[in-house]
Amino acid sequence: xxxxxxxxxxxxxxATEATTEARSSRVGRLMGFFIGVAIVGWGxxxxxxxxxxxxxxxxxxxxxxGSMAVIxxxxxxxxxxxxALVGALYYVVMIALGATxxxxxxxxxxxxxxxxxxxxxxxxxxxVYLQLGPIGEICPFCMVSATATTLLFLTELTIKSxxxxxxxxxxxxxxxxxxxxxxxxxxxxxxxFGLTIAPIPGA
Numbered sequence: 001x002x003x004x005x006x007x008x009x010x011x012x013x014x015a016t017e018a019t020t021e022a023r024s025s026r027v028g029r030l031m032g033f034f035i036g037v038a039i040v041g042w043g044x045x046x047x048x049x050x051x052x053x054x055x056x057x058x059x060x061x062x063x064x065x066g067s068m069a070v071i072x073x074x075x076x077x078x079x080x081x082x083x084a085l086v087g088a089l090y091y092v093v094m095i096a097l098g099a100t101x102x103x104x105x106x107x108x109x110x111x112x113x114x115x116x117x118x119x120x121x122x123x124x125x126x127x128v129y130l131q132l133g134p135i136g137e138i139c140p141f142c143m144v145s146a147t148a149t150t151l152l153f154l155t156e157l158t159i160k161s162x163x164x165x166x167x168x169x170x171x172x173x174x175x176x177x178x179x180x181x182x183x184x185x186x187x188x189x190x191x192x193f194g195l196t197i198a199p200i201p202g203a
Contacts (some may be wrong), residue, residue, distance in 0.1 A: 023170040027162050032157045035098040041148030042091035043187035044141045048084035055200045070139035075130045087145055099180045103173045105165040116157045120149035
């Protein structure tokens with residue numbers, strides 16, 4: 001009996017540690033996915049922002065269709081500021097917050113990131129409605145951004161449900177920030193190259 005008494009607590013502790021380790025690893029991978037999605041969203045928004053500043057306004061006589069109809073619509077701006085630029089800044093903030101969370105495991109970021117990603121989903125939902133309704137045209141890059149904001153919210157929601165920063169394992173700052181920087185830079189270059197070959201009227 002005494003042997004069993006000392007064995008079972010040890011086995012229970014091992015099982016608990018294994019569960020905690022698995023959850024910690026899962027949370028870390030989820031935040032890595034979060035950062036990756038934010039980088040993809042940045043690429044789409046950076047491309048659209050470049051179109052605003054490089055290809056607009058369109059030459060007279062050209063009727064915008066498809067993506068250009070969305071980009072040149074009245075709903076594509078907040079005053080003089082393109083919504084694509086707002087989206088690009090949003091994704092930069094998400095990349096920075098995600099990388100900071102991964103390195104510092106600051107519990108305050110758990111509280112901040114969930115409502116921010118939720119707000120991003122609401123704004124994206126409104127833009128999707130405008131494309132399907134009043135504008136009547138679809139912008140693929142806008143839909144990529146909408147998908148990205150949705151995935152960011154769902155990922156952050158899952159991370160919170162798994163314990164968030166409380167269970168995350170430490171991460172190497174050089175690896176996290178270095179990978180995020182290189183990936184963002186490469187996608188930025190790809191977006192700018194795509195701008196040179198995109199069939200933009202009058203460009």
